[in-house]
Amino acid sequence: MYRAPVSEISHTLKHTVDFSAAMEKGRFGEEVSEDLVDAILDEAARFANEEMTPLGPNGDRDGVSVKDGTVTTAEGWADLYRRWIEGGWNAITGPEDFGGQGLPMALGLAVAEMWNSASVAFSLCPTLTMGAVEALEAHGTDELKAIYLEKLVSGEWTGTMNLTEPQAGSDLAALKAKAEPAGDGTYRIFGQKIYITYGEHDFTDNIVHLVLARLPDAPAGTRGISLFLVPKFIPNEDGTPGTRNDVYCHSVEHKLGIHGSPTCTMIYGDGKFGDEAGAIGWLIGEENRGLNCMFTMMNNARLLVGLEGVAIAEAAYQKALAYAEERRQGKAPGWDGQGMAPIVLHPDVRRNLLTMKALTGAARAICYACGIAIDLSHDPHGVSARGAASGAEGEADDTSKWSARANLLTPIAKAFSTDVGVDVANVGIQVHGGMGYVEETGAARLLRDARIAPIYEGTNGIQAIDLVMRKLPLADGRAVHDYIVELRQIAEKAGQSNTQALGATGERLTRALDDLDEVTTWLQERLQAGEHDIALAGATPYLRQFGLTAGGCYLAKGAMAGSGEGQAALARFFAENVLSETASLKDRVMTGAPSLSAAAEHALVTG
Amino acid sequence: MYRAPVSEISHTLKHTVDFSAAMEKGRFGEEVSEDLVDAILDEAARFANEEMTPLGPNGDRDGVSVKDGTVTTAEGWADLYRRWIEGGWNAITGPEDFGGQGLPMALGLAVAEMWNSASVAFSLCPTLTMGAVEALEAHGTDELKAIYLEKLVSGEWTGTMNLTEPQAGSDLAALKAKAEPAGDGTYRIFGQKIYITYGEHDFTDNIVHLVLARLPDAPAGTRGISLFLVPKFIPNEDGTPGTRNDVYCHSVEHKLGIHGSPTCTMIYGDGKFGDEAGAIGWLIGEENRGLNCMFTMMNNARLLVGLEGVAIAEAAYQKALAYAEERRQGKAPGWDGQGMAPIVLHPDVRRNLLTMKALTGAARAICYACGIAIDLSHDPHGVSARGAASGAEGEADDTSKWSARANLLTPIAKAFSTDVGVDVANVGIQVHGGMGYVEETGAARLLRDARIAPIYEGTNGIQAIDLVMRKLPLADGRAVHDYIVELRQIAEKAGQSNTQALGATGERLTRALDDLDEVTTWLQERLQAGEHDIALAGATPYLRQFGLTAGGCYLAKGAMAGSGEGQAALARFFAENVLSETASLKDRVMTGAPSLSAAAEHALVTG
Known part of the structure; x- marks a missing residue:
């Protein structure tokens, strides 16, 4: 059974990604103290x-189950949701003007990791609501904010x-x-949307849909x-839910995992709950600029989906470790106890467990680092440089830097x-042997639940393209190199460290x-030369190369900031057993494109 | 929908693993001709x-579903099974003395790949029967053979x-x-067995269980x-099923995949179908030598499980390719058609598809090569060197070599x-995007079905240990190096080839x-030095390094023996985009052990 790893989460947050340093500089306001952070983490862990x-x-x-457009969620979930929002958890990062606690994103992530380890399927609901809050806060009219934000921040309604x-x-x-203008300032929405997470449910008495649509004269x-x-x-x-709008859930998907989360096909304006004049909608932001508004929420949603990966990996690791400590089979090197050895002592099982934990x-550190960067991209007065055009003038250098980060x-x-x-979920099944394939164990569920995250919020292939095509050019290409320079400081420090437990970590990094x-x-040179196909061919291996390298640096940084031998041993294991993959990825990026394009026409044929 | 890739299977069999050369030498007897092989492959593909x-x-x-020990399989499956055995498919590799066709194992594998692509869950039933045939043929008394073999060979009964x-x-x-001797030459069996594939079903009117148990005075x-x-x-x-024996299916597992295959808990001798005197059993082989007998069937079962991986990968590849050719999204480099490009043209999707196909x-080639080796380990008179003690005298050198291979x-x-x-099944889901997560598409089922194969018949960790601890020492360590020398000939030939389409394949190999x-x-030096823990720590990366290297060589060999540009392009893609992982794996094997063992005590702790 999952137990929130509070000290690991806390250490990663405070020291690996420098939350404490920023807090001490007053970057999060005076209310945010170490005591507050600890209290929140402890209480979230309890819940x-x-x-x-x-x-x-x-x-x-x-x-x-769905019947006549009404969705019923799993036993106990609606009540769980109510207790969860009563605890104030939905509101912790929400804007203070609308009842939120205005706490840093990074702290919100640390807490959200726990919810997602406990149940990704459940936690998707507030993840989506948070996105709606962000979009509305950044782009909504004051009137819309007044009507909706407080209820979305508290979680009384979901988004x-x-x-x-x-x-x-x-x-x-x-x-x-x-979308057609109705003439009264509202719009009428028509169409079908698929894969709408928590598009309908029984947690709350209203649901606020943010919908992309085209105006009649739109380009x-x-x-x-x-x-x-x-x-x-x-x-x-008076703010209570009134007339039913002409939007409903037509059906839900039969999915590999996250069964608890309704994935809805939503129908707008077909007359089921109206006169076929369309579902009534209000514009957010400017006409034809909807994608910009959506990106506000999509960026953070992407980070939260990344966190789902961390959360499931943690849950899978804990489950596999518990099994490996209990299950006994065979003789392991060095085992001199009675009977069979716990399988955790077998080197191959240990390799699996260490790989799970190190990854x-x-x-985790990469996600939290991204969260801190978002926090620091807001100036102390709460204005974000991130949404602004790159290189926007008038922002402090510091916030621009963090925005790019x-x-x-x-x-x-x-x-x-x-x-x-x-x-990690996949390896977790393997550690369980035959028990991993039996659903009762729960290891298989984690793989099923994990499998959606590389797909939604932009497939991982899309993310890799985004990294190469849009992020490498940031700040004329300097943003990425500045980051690498920072990571080098970690590697140098690890190399100079006297901690024998770090082994060859510094050199490897x-x-x-x-x-x-x-x-x-x-x-970057390929992009400047206009060789986009070559750059695109290497995007996915490059992203992984980046992730492994940054992740290895963070593990080392965390180890040097910590006191436990375990952290250093883990950082070393990563550096000496996991990180070597980066050399192969480099090779794929830099020499793989010709054979990729050469193989296009013939090699894919089946026969 | 899966279509058996007959020309690829045929080419791999005949030319990549040299079935044709062996056939022309008469190694499979006079009946086995190119025409016969083609006819079998075509007819199997049709079925x-x-x-x-x-x-x-x-x-x-x-x-x-299971009720009172009776298992009902999926709609149409019992009838499918009857049609399948009526087609003679169960008997193709079975011994001729008992109604089998005595065809080579490698040909049987080629055909079995098709069954497994169509449905692993279904095909598990004959896979297990084949194992029972082998064990009984090799170790059973003439009396047991007379009673059971013909029915198991035809598939009238299953094992x-x-x-x-x-x-x-x-x-x-x-x-x-x-197991207790009953005094009349039979034994009485008591106990519980779990994870028994097709332990009970409605395909046939009798089931023959091979059961490991301990005699009262056993060491x-x-x-x-x-x-x-x-x-x-x-x-x-008269050979018809008579008295019910005291063995039954207590329950079936609720599994991640292969739902069509009953995974049974079997109870022996608890009195449900008898007088508590035990289920009646007959000894196979000698007392206390059961594991040796079981290994006869386990070796081939392991190969057949490997083939399940190939078969699912093929099915997943075909499904993903079909989707990628049909689905249109975005603009791809070089796309000048109307509207959105088929996603197969996006470099990242193409990388996924080529990786799937190349792996x-x-x-496939590795599995078939193993099959050919089994065939050639039998001397032309049908005696296998494989089951014999290593280095057995009196066997032809040739069969000993192939036995070791x-x-x-x-x-x-x-x-x-x-x-x-x-x-591959995992990447297949990714190619489908959101559709891959929806069960109707079938891509998710392939991952669920695939996930058992690394676990059963000895987990892949156990296989890696077997490779390092038992197989590297074969023939005083020469068997493995002889094999590498053979693979080098392929690499050299590829390097000397004028086929530009092979790119840097020779050099990479x-x-x-x-x-x-x-x-x-x-x-091997670690083993000789008694440093087993170090060798064991590297077993899994070593096995993958071996597989990638051998696989890359076979793809190149197949390409050089073939005429299609696609084969050369695929071999090159493998060599230039997949194979580089081997350098990282080498590093893990040779330098990874210290950090693995150093991390044992502290790094796994959760907090």
Whole structure:
């Protein structure tokens, strides 16, 4: 059974990604103290361990049922949600003007990791609500904010993101949902959206849909998409849910995992709850600028999806370790106890467990580092440099730097961590042997739940393309090199460290950073030369190379800031057993493209 | 929908692993001709495509139900099984004296790949029967053979392997099932066995269980285990099923995948179908030598499980390719057609598809090569050198060589191929994007079905240990180096080839073979020095290094023997994009052990 790893989470947050240093500089305001952080982590751990974890498997078992557009969630989940929002958990990072606690994103991530370890399927609901809060806060009118924000911040109502249509997945340019101005300031929305997470449920008495659609005169492509707020029930003057809007859940998907989370096909404006005049919606942001508004929420949603990978990996690791300590088979080197040895002592099992733990820790640090960067991209007065055009003038250098850092790290946090989630859950099954294949054990569920994260919020292939095509050029290409320079300081310190337990960590990290530097420059040159196909061919191996290298540095940094031998041993294991993959990835990026393109025409044929 | 890739299977069999050369030398007898092979492959493809593939998903959907010990399989499966055995498919490799066609193992593998692509869950049933045939043929008394073999060869009855008990999985020394001599030449069997594939079903009117159990005076450990034949119904004089024996299916597992295959807990001798005097069994082989007998069937079962990985990978590749050719999203480099490009043209998707296909082809060749080695380990008169003690005198050198080759390749075929099955099915989901996570698509089922293969028939960790500890020392360590020398000939030929399409294949293979040679020798030195813990720590990365290197060589060999540009392009893609992982694996084997053992005590702690 999952137990929130509070000291690891706390150490990673405070020391590996420098939350404490920023806090001491007053970057998070005076209210945020070490005591407050500890209290929040402890209390969240209690809720995750005692209240959420035991109910997690219900979602997998019960799934969701849909009847006449009404969705029923798993046994105990609606009540769990109510207790969870009563605890104030939905509001911790929300804006203070609307009842939120305004705590840093990075702290919110640390807490969200626990919810996601307990149940990703459950936690998706507040993840989506958080996105709606961000989009509304950044782009909504004061009137819309007044009506919706407080309820979304508290979690009394939940939010959704409606992007995908059957023909428009990774390529939103193809979307067809329509919006027509009604003449009274509202719009009428028509269309079908698929894969809408928590598009319908029984947790709350209203649901606020954010919907991408095209206005009649909109330009083709992505510059003709607008964002609308479409509530399930149109709020009355007093804020209570009023008239039912013409939007409903047509069906839910039968999925590999996250069974507890309803994945809905949503129908807008077909007349089931209205007069076929369309679902009523309100514009968010400017007309035809909907994608920009959506990106506000998508960036953070990507990070939160990356965190799902971390969270599942942690849960899978704990489960596998517990099994390996209990299960006894065979004789292990050095085992002199009675009878068979616990399988944790077999070198091959230990390799699996250490790989699981090292990858989990690396991904955690990357996600938290991205969270801190988002926090520091806000100036102390709460204005973010991130949403602004790159190189916007008038922002403090510091916030611009952190904004670029957040943008750089987001695709890595998303893709690297979700791949780690799948890989670690997969190895977790293996550690269990035959028991891992039996659903009762729960190890298989973690793989099933993990498998969606590399797909949604932009597939990991899309993230890799984003990293190469949009993030490497940031700040004229300097943003990424500045980051590598920072990582080099960790490697140098590890190399100079007297901690024998770190082994060859410093040397290994330096070599990996040399490679990363070289490949990064090479890719930037390809982009400048207009050789996009070559750059794109190497995008996925490059992203993993980046993730492994950064992750290895963070593990070493955490170890040097910590006192436990375990941290140093783990950082060393990563450096000496995991990190070597980066050399092979470098080779794929820099020499792989010709055979990739040469093979295009003939090699894929089946026969 | 899966279509058996007949020309690829045929080319791999005939030319990549030299079936044709052996056939022309008359190694398979006069009856085996090119025409016969082609006719069998074509007819098997027809049955797989038209009759088996459409019913495959039923197993996943319906699962199996158990009531009062009676198991009902999926809609249409019992009938499918009857049509399949009526087609003579169960008998193709069976002994001619008992109604089999006595065809080569390698040809049987080629055909079995098709069944497994169509449905692993279905095909497990004959896989297990084949194991029972082999054990009985090699170790059974003439009387037992006369009663059972013909029916098992035809598939009129099926066979099972009963090894695992709750406390005895990888370590069979711990097994507790008991066998007591009844005084009349039979034995009485008591105990519980778990994870018994097709332990009960509705395909046939009798089931023949092969069961490991301990005699009362047996020594402890693996030298005190005997093998027994325990039929569900004791045959009458006329060969029809007679009295019900006291063995039954207590329950079936709720598994991640292969839902169509009943995974049974079997109870022996508890009195449900008898007087508590035990289930009646007959000894196979000598008392206390049961494990040796079981290994006869386990070796080939391991290879067949490896083939499951190949088969699922092939099915996953075909499904992903079909989707990628149809699905359109975004603009791809070089796309000048109307609207969005088929996603197969996006470099990142193409990388995924080529990786899937290249790994599948590599694993296929390794499995077939292992099959050919088994065939050639039989002398032309049908006696196998393989089961005999290593270095047995009186066998032709040639059969001894092939016996060692089969033994060497078996763990690689099993573990590398089943890892490939999981990896390829996993990437297949990714190619489908959101559709991959929805069960209707079928991509997710392939991952669920694939996930068992790295676990059963000896986990892949056990295979790696087997490779390092038992197979590297074969023939005083020469067997493995002789094999590497053979692979070098392929690399040299590729390097000298004028086929531009092969790119740097020769050079890349040579480098990988240099590494494999070096690591192999290094591991052998560790074993000789008694440094078993170091050797064990590197076992898993070494096995993968071996598989990738051998697989890359086979792809190149197949390409040089073939005429299609696609084969050369694929071999090159493997050499230039996949193979580089071997350098990292070498590093893990040779430098990874110290950090693995250093991390033992502290790094695994959770907090």
